[in-house]
Amino acid sequence: MKARVVVTLKNGVLDPQGQAIEGSLSSLGFAGVANVRQGKVFDFEVDGTDAEIVRSQITAMCEKLLANTVIENYAIEISN
Secondary structure, three states, X not given: OEEXXXXXXXXXXOOHHHHHHHHHHHHOOOOOOOOOOOEEEEEEEOOOOOHXXXXXXXXXXXXXXXXXXXXXXXXXXXXX
16 A cells, blocks of 8 residues: 655744744745644555554654654555
8 A cells, every 4th residue: 555644843833944944935935824734744655454543553653763652743645
């Protein structure tokens, strides 16, 4: 199964990299861009046919490695 995990900072957590990107976009002439937030995307394949089991495995991956759950949220997408 194919999986995608999107990791983003929780609301209220400062995002200096997002602020820097926003400033750079403005400097490059891209007007009207605001509230830029930076995150991470992980795409991978997981062996298995049971979506519930695969989701459980990916959740464990996120909790243990892919996301810092103190300051980050994650969303899991699974497809065949």
